[in-house]
Amino acid sequence: MGEQPAGCGRVTGSVLGGPAPTEPPASPEQKGKETTMTVRVGQKAPDFQAPAYHKGAFTSLKLSDHFGKWIMLCFYPGDFTFV
Amino acid sequence: MSAVADNYSKLQELGIEVFSVSVDSHFVHKMWNDHELSKMVEGGVPFPMISDQAGNVGRAYGVWDEGQGIELRGRFIIDPDGVIQAMEVLTPPVGRKLAETVRQVQAFQLVRQSKGSEATPAGWEPGQPTLKPGPDLVGNIWKVWKPSMEK
DSSP states (O other): OOOOOSSSOOOOOOSSSSSSOOOOOOOTTTTTTOOOOOOOTBBBOOOOEEEEEEETTTEEEEEGGGBTTTEEEOSSSSTSSOO | OOOHHHHHHHHTTTTTTEEEEEEEHHHHHHHIIIIIIIHHHHHHHOOOOOOTTOOOHHHHTTTTTTTTTTTTEEEEETTTTTTEEEEEEEEETSSOOHHHHHHHHHHHHHHHHHTOOOOTTOOOTTTOOOOOSSSSGGTHHHHHOOOOOOO
């Protein structure tokens, strides 16, 4: 995790390795449908790099840098909600 | 997130790295930590809070909600080889229970240490007997485990 300059750009997470998660061309009946679940248990966790806040610093976190340990990855709807 | 932060030392003892992810910017993460979470958990959030504003990471993990532009409550247990061993996804109104995640990690760690020679029955808790799958166990699980053993 390297310290990130706190610029004004809208930095976001990006998936690393493998094909980018491009949307398949939507056929009429598929339009408006949710993207289907792409991960499964027993499969490799998609790697990503994303900005993070950690103990007072803005950093960049790459998931695969932490392989070798057990990881608990938790998504939640938003800050300032109960989680 | 505060429940996870509050039990962080227990997770560390088990060798678990914790990362949280939402679509909020890392600047908002700092504000939430400084103004609310640090008042609920001493020292504030001890693990990295990841920002995924465009939802790219959430999409890759199947927890991106296109309609609301948010990420669902998805929890993934990833083993040291980078393989997803468990996942649980809840809609936003219901929070998770950390103790169940801890139990699952302990069970997966035991299975990994035994190199797959042991398995854990339903409701297994650390210290309880495990199953050793093989020809002798077929039809004999009742001798080692029954539902009443589940706490």
